[in-house]
Amino acid sequence: MTHHLDGNVLAGALSEVFRSDVTAARGRCGGCGRTAPIAEAMVWTDAPGLVARCASCDRVLATVVDTGDRVILSLAGLSAVELRR
Amino acid sequence: MSFVTRGFSGRRREADPRLPPGQTLVQDWPVLSAGPTPQVDTADWEFTIRDETGADHRWSWDELLALGVEDVTVDIHCVTHWSRLDMAWRGVSLDKVFENVESEHEYVMAHSYGGYTTNVPLEDLLDGKAWIATEADGGPLDPEHGGPARLLVPHLYFWKSAKWLRGLTMMPDNDPGFWEQYGYHLYGDPWKEERYW
Ligand SMILES: [Zn+2]
Numbered sequence: 001m002t003h004h005l006d007g008n009v010l011a012g013a014l015s016e017v018f019r020s021d022v023t024a025a026r027g028r029c030g031g032c033g034r035t036a037p038i039a040e041a042m043v044w045t046d047a048p049g050l051v052a053r054c055a056s057c058d059r060v061l062a063t064v065v066d067t068g069d070r071v072i073l074s075l076a077g078l079s080a081v082e083l084r085r
Numbered sequence: 086m087s088f089v090t091r092g093f094s095g096r097r098r099e100a101d102p103r104l105p106p107g108q109t110l111v112q113d114w115p116v117l118s119a120g121p122t123p124q125v126d127t128a129d130w131e132f133t134i135r136d137e138t139g140a141d142h143r144w145s146w147d148e149l150l151a152l153g154v155e156d157v158t159v160d161i162h163c164v165t166h167w168s169r170l171d172m173a174w175r176g177v178s179l180d181k182v183f184e185n186v187e188s189e190h191e192y193v194m195a196h197s198y199g200g201y202t203t204n205v206p207l208e209d210l211l212d213g214k215a216w217i218a219t220e221a222d223g224g225p226l227d228p229e230h231g232g233p234a235r236l237l238v239p240h241l242y243f244w245k246s247a248k249w250l251r252g253l254t255m256m257p258d259n260d261p262g263f264w265e266q267y268g269y270h271l272y273g274d275p276w277k278e279e280r281y282w
Contacts, residue, residue: 047119048164048244048264058121058200065268067281072268 022083030079031059038062038081101170103160105275108168114222115167116229119263123198123249127233132217133252136188144182146233149217152181157216159239161246162275173223176216176237183211190255194262195236198249203262204271205238205245207255214240217250242273242280 023039034056041052041061049065054077061077075081104110127146134142144152157174193210195203209215218237219226226232231248238245244264265271270279 044119046115047117048269049119049267051119053120060120063267065264065281067268070281072282074267076266 024084026082027061027075027078028080028082029054029057029059029061030077032057033079035082103170104168105162106278107166107280108162108275109166111167111169114169114230115163115165117163117165117244118229119201120199122228124228125198125233125249130233130251132182132234132250134182134186135252135254136186137190137255137257142186149177149182149234150219152177154219155216157218157237159237161239161243164242164244164269164273164275164280168275172221174216174218174237175220176218176234178213179210179215179217180213182217188255190257192256192259194254194256194260195245195247195250196252196254197247198251201247201249201263203236203245203247204256204259204265205236205241206259206272209238209241210253214238218246240274242270242275244269245273 023037025038026035027038027041028035031054034054036055038052038061040055042055042058044051044053049063049072051060052062053059054061059077061075063074065072101110130146132144132149136142154175154177157176158171159174160168160170161172162168188207191207193205193207195205205215216237217234219232219234221230226235228249231246231250234250236245236247236250259271261271268281270281273279
């Protein structure tokens, strides 16, 4: 790939993610392909962060680490997220 | 001690010098889990070290214990701010495990049953600093605490002491494990409060 933009191009999309109800969004598991509302994920909370796993295959879909002054979010296990306007 | 000094030391005056900054002493043993608890029978358990040639060094449960189980009393410090002092463990020193493993690589990825990973420099696993723990608090390790065997690296935050240990893979670089990818510190020294990126 010869043409790409830096991460600033994501700013608009991410501001929309955080304005809407993320749990109502649907996500596609990057492992098994199950597409379901984020609210249906399995979330482990007794951990150093929140860990959301696919209800079908256990794959880690998302993690949230709260450092106090920062939130570190990973959506690496989701191949796509669908948000309603 | 002068009044002024007391005033300045304030909340920290009862701090135990054995507690790293930001830690609170607990008497119980909180259970932290990032996923389902694997149930692994010692009859099926196997431990593997993979070196850079791709060769696997394997130990069954009995072969591991035959290396010699020792008593270990150490303090543990969880990144979620609790610490336990003088905790009684039993396990096999990683010095014994690595005795016949040749590797030029300086880093190790620990792998768990269930898929968890964590990265540790090799030097932090050697010279009496780390064990494969099989017992704690006077009995076999419960599955919820990482049994049948977990890594024990007490001088680093406890997420480095991987539960349900199944293997170590030698690495040329210090690649991040599970929590290290998701926001936690690559090394994790509790005395330097290396909690996050
Ligand atoms: Zn899945």
